[in-house]
Amino acid sequence: MYSIIVVPPPTTEAEPARTRRQLAPGERLTFGRSERDNDLIVPHDGVSRRAGAISAQGAFWTLSNLCAHQTYVVENPEGAGEHIKVGPGRLDAPVPFEFSRIVLPAAGDLLAIDVWAPRHDYLRAEGDLDGDTTAPAFSVDRSKRYFAVLAALCEPRLRGAPHAPLPTVDQVVDRLRPNWPAASRTSVQWNIDYLAVKLRLKPGPQSAEPGARLNGKKESLVSLALRFDLVREDDLSVLTAVAPRRPR
Amino acid sequence: MTEPYAVPVPRGYRVGAWEVREPIATGAFGSVYEARRTEDAGDPGGGEGAEGTTATRELPGTAALKFLPTGTGTPRQLTHLHELIEREVELLRRLSRPRLIRMYDTLTVDDPERPALDGATVLVLEKAERSLSALLAASPRPAAGPALLAQICEGLAQLHRAGWVHGDLKPANVLLMKDGSARLADFNMAAELEGTHAYTPAFSTPDYTPPELLWSEIGERGRRIRPSADVWAFGVLAHLVLTASFPLPGGTPTARRDAAAAYARGTDELRLSPELPDAWRQILQDCLTRTHADRITTETLLRRVEAAAGTGRSPRPLRLARRTAVLSAVTATVAVAALGYGVSLWSDTGGKADAGAAGKGGGKVSAASSAQNVTSAGYGATELRTDKGIPVKYRKLIVDSAHNCAQPEVTPALIAAMLKAESNFDPDLSDPANGEYGIARWTPTILRWWVRSDGVPAEETPRPPLTPELSIPAVSRYLCGIEPLLKSHLPGDRRVLLAASYRTSYKKVNAANGAPPKARAYAARVAHYLKEYTPPGKK
Numbered sequence: 001m002y003s004i005i006v007v008p009p010p011t012t013e014a015e016p017a018r019t020r021r022q023l024a025p026g027e028r029l030t031f032g033r034s035e036r037d038n039d040l041i042v043p044h045d046g047v048s049r050r051a052g053a054i055s056a057q058g059a060f061w062t063l064s065n066l067c068a069h070q071t072y073v074v075e076n077p078e079g080a081g082e083h084i085k086v087g088p089g090r091l092d093a094p095v096p097f098e099f100s101r102i103v104l105p106a107a108g109d110l111l112a113i114d115v116w117a118p119r120h121d122y123l124r125a126e127g128d129l130d131g132d133t134t135a136p137a138f139s140v141d142r143s144k145r146y147f148a149v150l151a152a153l154c155e156p157r158l159r160g161a162p163h164a165p166l167p168t169v170d171q172v173v174d175r176l177r178p179n180w181p182a183a184s185r186t187s188v189q190w191n192i193d194y195l196a197v198k199l200r201l202k203p204g205p206q207s208a209e210p211g212a213r214l215n216g217k218k219e220s221l222v223s224l225a226l227r228f229d230l231v232r233e234d235d236l237s238v239l240t241a242v243a244p245r246r247p248r
Numbered sequence: 249m250t251e252p253y254a255v256p257v258p259r260g261y262r263v264g265a266w267e268v269r270e271p272i273a274t275g276a277f278g279s280v281y282e283a284r285r286t287e288d289a290g291d292p293g294g295g296e297g298a299e300g301t302t303a304t305r306e307l308p309g310t311a312a313l314k315f316l317p318t319g320t321g322t323p324r325q326l327t328h329l330h331e332l333i334e335r336e337v338e339l340l341r342r343l344s345r346p347r348l349i350r351m352y353d354t355l356t357v358d359d360p361e362r363p364a365l366d367g368a369t370v371l372v373l374e375k376a377e378r379s380l381s382a383l384l385a386a387s388p389r390p391a392a393g394p395a396l397l398a399q400i401c402e403g404l405a406q407l408h409r410a411g412w413v414h415g416d417l418k419p420a421n422v423l424l425m426k427d428g429s430a431r432l433a434d435f436n437m438a439a440e441l442e443g444t445h446a447y448t449p450a451f452s453t454p455d456y457t458p459p460e461l462l463w464s465e466i467g468e469r470g471r472r473i474r475p476s477a478d479v480w481a482f483g484v485l486a487h488l489v490l491t492a493s494f495p496l497p498g499g500t501p502t503a504r505r506d507a508a509a510a511y512a513r514g515t516d517e518l519r520l521s522p523e524l525p526d527a528w529r530q531i532l533q534d535c536l537t538r539t540h541a542d543r544i545t546t547e548t549l550l551r552r553v554e555a556a557a558g559t560g561r562s563p564r565p566l567r568l569a570r571r572t573a574v575l576s577a578v579t580a581t582v583a584v585a586a587l588g589y590g591v592s593l594w595s596d597t598g599g600k601a602d603a604g605a606a607g608k609g610g611g612k613v614s615a616a617s618s619a620q621n622v623t624s625a626g627y628g629a630t631e632l633r634t635d636k637g638i639p640v641k642y643r644k645l646i647v648d649s650a651h652n653c654a655q656p657e658v659t660p661a662l663i664a665a666m667l668k669a670e671s672n673f674d675p676d677l678s679d680p681a682n683g684e685y686g687i688a689r690w691t692p693t694i695l696r697w698w699v700r701s702d703g704v705p706a707e708e709t710p711r712p713p714l715t716p717e718l719s720i721p722a723v724s725r726y727l728c729g730i731e732p733l734l735k736s737h738l739p740g741d742r743r744v745l746l747a748a749s750y751r752t753s754y755k756k757v758n759a760a761n762g763a764p765p766k767a768r769a770y771a772a773r774v775a776h777y778l779k780e781y782t783p784p785g786k787k
Contacts, residue, residue, distance in 0.1 A: 001463055001509050025506045026515050058506040119463060121502075137452060137466065200465045224466065227331075228449070 004056040007114035008040055023056035046107030055092065059119040062092040063102065075101045078145055098141060118198040138199055140230055148176055148238050149191040153222050154231045155239065166218050175239060195221050255279040255315040255368060263370050264355045266313060278316040282375065285309055307352055314371040332436040332449060333369055339435040343410050347403030349423055349433040350374040376423035384419055388492035394557035396430045397486050401553040402562045403432040404482060408475045408546045411441045411654065415448040415473055417481035418456045443653050443728030445472045454501040455494060456481040459512030460540050462505060476540040479549060483535025490528055491521040495536055512538045527556040541701055632660040633783050639673050642716055649721040653728035662743045663723055665777035666750065669770055675716050686714030688723045698722040730754045738762060747774040
């Protein structure tokens with residue numbers, strides 16, 4: 001029942017050890033250099049012993065800057081420079097982004113803690129704000145990159161070939177490059193993984209076999225997206241629209 | 249009403265024998281209109297003919313027509329809509345119960361002149377006076393509230409007995425008839441149970457969604473739901489009817505959703521309104537439990553709601569569902585059932601929430617085990633022989649696990665026969681060479697998928713030793729889950745085929761058209777013990 005995912009900064013010696021932490025609403029995760037008082041240890045001499053805390057509040061989160069003299073910046077990596085500043089001693093500053101990167105200045109280095117808020121809600125075309133309405137369990141932001149990736153994955157089937165093979169990651173990269181020049185295998189794969197989290201895809205038994213995993217995940221995402229009309233034919237315009245992407 | 253209608257239909261429009269009158273209501277998916285039956289039924293002229301499925305027999309003078317935009321020309325041509333409509337039509341075709349709204353007919357609009365309507369599905373439904381939500385808006389805390397709740401609960405029980413889950417119980421989906429009685433309606437989210445759970449589309453109304461379904465994982469078949477989800481929704485609805493407020497605090501659905509999440513995690517307590525009469529407070533507390541396993545069953549709920557409302561007992565079907573019949577044969581039904589559930593909860597290897605609950609309920613476990621000692625020697629004797637050497641200490645686990653599955657093939661005798669064939673009831677079996685452990689010879693990586701009663705895989709693969717409390721309920725869940733996947737006309741005893749699927753896989757059994765050669769000896773042993781453990785006169 002978590003609503004927030006925290007991805008710790010990479011550490012040089014143990015790159016795969018970036019274990020994601022899941023926070024349910026009301027849970028709090030403290031971070032800093034000290035091994036005693038923190039839930040997440042950031043082993044860098046430039047980081048305060050008790051550097052800060054992340055609290056999940058419903059679908060969003062707040063950041064407390066426990067450091068005495070440094071300002072933290074929370075960036076929206078997809079927001080074209082959009083960011084907020086959280087000054088020293090500021091407690092529980094709300095962060096509105098679905099994706100965020102907390103940048104910790106640490107003696108010349110910049111350490112990044114990624115925080116995802118996959119439960120953010122978005123208005124659906126036919127939806128309204130009345131809580132009594134039967135609403136779908138998913139809510140996607142059509143201006144985000146993950147939506148473009150999902151659209152590219154669904155494109156062959158939406159264009160009228162119901163059993164068309166799914167595009168490979170490389171084909172998706174090529175399809176998205178005109179609007180997203182920095183697209184790469186890694187970034188597309190990252191978005192596919194994020195979509196699986198966002199759409200709360202049940203990990204299938206096949207995820208035990210490493211080879212079949214990737215393909216199964218794409219298949220499941222596409223079948224879920226088409227079944228619940230997360231992507232419709234008119235949404236394919238995100239693939240052709242000329243940059244800048246329209247804000248929503 | 250300023251809301252735009254999902255499907256606008258002009259007054260006087262003709263569909264089959266019906267002439268559309270006033271609009272009644274609109275939902276996210278379709279719109280409902282009052283309609284009058286015209287005498288010259290079946291006139292195909294004017295391009296407004298319709299294909300119906302039944303003749304005009306016993307049709308009333310007025311009805312409610314529900315228009316669902318399924319046509320190819322409708323602006324919102326949606327894949328998921330077809331699925332939602334099929335669910336409603338399927339349920340109403342197959343179920344006719346006094347407390348469920350009645351469907352007289354289904355029609356398809358054939359009117360190429362109006363692309364917005366052409367191809368629309370029309371359900372001809374019993375016409376109601378208004379919905380419970382309209383009643384609550386006009387007069388909060390209605391005097392008839394308790395009686396209505398008893399009727400709503402009766403409808404829920406009728407639905408659950410027939411093996412369906414409503415999936416979207418809320419005041420707007422409860423209709424009140426002219427005589428003031430209540431009927432359940434709107435079965436777009438309803439689903440037929442497959443074993444202990446059903447799959448519904450991933451739609452829900454936040455205020456009535458039980459915490460275990462908030463942000464729950466969703467597979468390709470939709471989200472897994474149990475009858476206990478309707479029990480939670482009933483608790484919310486009853487609180488609203490009796491006190492005009494929601495049970496969980498907060499000014500918006502989002503705030504209440506977060507309160508439900510905090511409550512389920514054990515960081516907050518349930519504070520029901522002080523206005524609630526004591527009898528109802530007890531009932532609502534048992535509906536609004538943190539986990540689905542602690543919620544009361546629909547039959548118990550119905551009995552207690554009828555007692556609290558002071559209404560008479562509703563007629564019960566003569567032949568109760570197997571599960572209920574067996575439970576009532578045991579003394580102190582309610583207590584035993586509740587305690588039995590307690591045990592199955594502790595065997596979950598779950599997340600933090602479970603661990604917290606376990607700590608709190610420590611007393612319950614010991615109570616359960618002592619109750620087990622008293623009743624176990626003859627427990628479930630009508631279905632499982634007492635004189636064939638089945639260890640007494642596993643009887644309750646075996647019988648209760650089997651009863652948690654609604655598939656008739658999954659019987660206590662089958663599970664006992666499998667345990668005998670797998671391990672000779674040895675709870676300490678350890679076979680590292682084949683990676684199999686415990687009384688049911690589970691492979692831990694497979695057990696992980698079946699170990700939790702809510703259908704979610706455990707976060708970690710269980711490590712041997714695997715206790716019987718962990719192994720036996722999981723066997724029942726596994727059998728229950730794969731039963732629908734076995735081909736329907738395989739030759740041989742289906743129970744033995746299920747056991748063979750447990751040993752190999754349902755795919756292998758389907759492919760071999762029976763027990764695969766490798767599993768034949770095992771299947772023969774299961775068949776032998778199955779016969780031995782089944783009391784005479786039972787199948």
